[in-house]
Ligand SMILES: Cc1cc2nc3c(=O)[nH]c(=O)nc-3n(C[C@H](O)[C@H](O)[C@H](O)COP(=O)(O)OP(=O)(O)OC[C@H]3O[C@@H](n4cnc5c(N)ncnc54)[C@H](O)[C@@H]3O)c2cc1C
């Protein structure tokens with residue numbers, strides 16, 4: 001890929017920096033950081049290990065719970081999770097848990113990774129559909145529990161949104177690539193370009209099925225001019241940037257001078273920053289609620305602002321204005337906040353007669369994603385279109401079929417997908433043992 | 440939700456299997472049987488009871504003092520030296536017997552060692568206690584001939600350990616009275632620790648543990664003029680423990696190992712898996728801890744085990760036994776060390792913070808081999824440099840000054 005505009009921004013710790021940072025930890029007994037981790041990593045323990053220079057032990061403790069340590073270290077919203085709970089926040093500042101995890105993950109990558117232990121083979125197979133963090137975590141856990149695991153993914157490469165969406169300046173492809181390699185080395189059979197839809201027939205060949213299709217389809221706005229030239233989907237742009245890095249080639253999108261980004265989630269923020277890095281002069285994110293309701297994380301928003309992205313609130317696009325089918329502006333309408341909706345955010349309401357027009361060369365639409373899969377025949381689907389599962393076991397209403405990740409939680413984090421996948425794997429193990437006997 | 444198994448850290452010590460080398464030393468962490476059980480639940484392989492005596496003990500208050508790194512909001516306080524003027528157990532011998540019996544009943548793969556003390560004119564006292572703890576089920580007996588404060592005034596503790604004849608005599612009494620293995624616990628407050636150790640081994644000790652605390656006075660309160668710790672306006676000298684005494688303990692182990700061929704239980708300043716590894720490499724095959732547990736609790740066993748097994752894996756040690764003594768075999772008399780081997784100091788410019796600390800040290804306590812360039816970067820005169828390494832020791836930066844080899848030997 002040309003230039004270094006997508007090179008990773010955050011630099012890792014040196015061993016000395018890592019030990020010094022870990023040493024700052026005050027070692028609370030009832031470690032609150034542990035409770036902040038959706039994948040259940042023993043954070044307090046791995047910090048202690050780093051403070052004692054036991055880097056090998058630290059990475060093992062992390063990987064035991066999270067099979068994607070280097071990835072999650074880079075992209076977890078730590079401030080909302082483990083670091084947000086840290087007692088040292090009151091003393092000076094929270095321990096940089098994410099950077100510590102990244103340090104040991106990178107350290108191990110350099111030294112050569114050691115494979116985690118596995119139980120005896122059980123002679124039974126489980127299918128995993130979807131190779132995002134949820135599917136990878138389920139597959140790795142199941143293979144360690146002694147199952148044959150076939151993982152099917154629709155894309156040419158596994159990794160889901162990690163591979164195809166999260167920009168390289170936050171998550172270089174090599175990191176996720178190595179972690180997928182590790183999962184292969186554990187024994188998971190990964191089959192790419194293998195979309196699977198007919199789940200019930202899979203049940204004939206497999207003792208159980210885990211599905212983690214994710215929510216990779218962009219939501220549409222259904223407004224005038226939406227299909228015009230110059231209007232792109234945020235996910236398409238991000239995918240092209242990742243492919244540019246993976247295939248080491250230029251980006252096939254032309255960025256205009258003035259770029260308007262519609263949306264308020266992480267995809268909107270990532271797309272906006274990427275547009276800046278691709279050379280756009282003025283990049284503005286317009287979100288229909290206020291900063292407080294933005295689903296994107298505070299750290300990401302702050303980073304975008306540093307990168308020169310402008311934020312405008314309380315306005316929504318009404319139509320795209322074109323000139324011979326080519327975008328030249330957007331008509332917005334101002335919004336005000338009304339009643340609180342079921343997701344606990346105030347509903348935005350249009351203010352009559354407040355329309356205004358903004359000139360734009362490129363519009364990036366990133367208003368959210370939804371599951372790409374219609375429905376699993378017979379499985380419970382929530383009114384919003386997400387697959388419903390038992391919260392403890394991740395079991396769907398169909399026997400033997402489990403689900404996790406964005407598909408069930410409506411789009412959250414990689415670490416939550418990892419936690420879901422792992423929990424489902426242990427529940428699948430219990431289910432199979434109950435059905436087929438212990439051995 | 441852990442799938443990986445544990446690695447094997449077990450070690451045979453005097454024919455008794457310890458599932459890992461970590462044992463609580465005779466000290467406050469083994470004040471009661473209930474505490475020992477909690478420690479076993481946490482993962483400790485064994486425990487030495489707080490020292491048992493027949494007489495009644497009353498402790499003074501307070502009985503501890505410590506030295507710590509300053510501690511700032513950025514860096515937690517870290518105790519590096521700990522002093523106590525605590526005596527042996529203040530709980531009745533009969534209660535202890537019941538507790539030892541109970542521990543034996545409830546724990547099948549943990550080792551309970553009874554620590555005993557009496558004076559050197561009471562063979563019957565020693566023998567009776569020894570037989571009783573053996574009867575109660577203790578796996579081994581440790582002879583406390585090393586407590587440096589309070590007890591020596593009564594002819595006990597280090598009053599015995601400092602006298603090889605008495606140490607041998609007491610060991611023999613007990614060794615003759617029981618069948619279980621005897622460990623004699625050494626005091627570092629002697630001129631040559633190999634003498635009492637040899638006397639004990641010759642008289643029936645199956646193992647040596649070293650070291651007990653180092654005689655010390657922690658400091659003086661500058662307003663009251665009373666040394667620390669102060670008890671009603673006066674103080675007494677006590678015993679130093681914690682990380683400050685680790686070098687003394689390592690030296691003791693090396694010396695004992697050279698003098699007698701017998702298992703050693705290493706004690707003194709072990710806080711982390713790194714310390715533990717050093718003790719094993721120096722020749723100890725079980726490890727006893729006190730001060731670090733007093734500061735951080737039984738839970739440290741997890742980090743000790745994990746760090747040790749990671750170290751073994753990284754360095755290709757298949758068992759604890761393979762580690763024992765590897766470093767001690769690299770000890771020589773100073774006069775036997777190579778005179779041809781030469782190193783000189785070198786400074787990595789990119790790391791130098793231009794503090795001139797190395798310059799000052801070399802100038803005022805070395806050989807004036809360092810000069811400062813215009814931009815305050817130190818320049819080494821390799822002709823004048825004698826390779827002493829003082830500059831390396833004082834440099835505040837990691838990885839800046841290095842001693843580079845100029846000719847082999
Ligand atoms: C732009 C962007 C930025 C983000 N940034 C972060 C971040 O910084 N930190 C963070 O934690 N999270 C972030 N997320 C969210 C995170 O990526 C998701 O929560 C996570 O990837 C969900 O994992 P998953 O396994 O459920 O689904 P996905 O990652 O979406 O993976 C689903 C996989 O299933 C495959 N699939 C779908 N249908 C089929 C089928 N029928 N047959 C076979 N395979 C199929 C897909 O090809 C895909 O590989 C971001 C998301 C986006 C869009």
Ligand SMILES: Cc1cc2nc3c(=O)[nH]c(=O)nc-3n(C[C@H](O)[C@H](O)[C@H](O)COP(=O)(O)O)c2cc1C
Pocket residue numbers: 464465466467489490521522523525526527528554583586624650651652679680681682684706707708709727728729730731
């Ligand atoms: C408060 C305190 C009480 C101790 N009591 C005993 C004792 O009763 N018997 C004994 O053999 N050693 C006793 N010791 C010595 C320890 O067992 C150990 O040998 C010494 O503290 C060095 O180890 P450490 O640096 O890990 O603390 C005591 C030490 C401390 C700090």
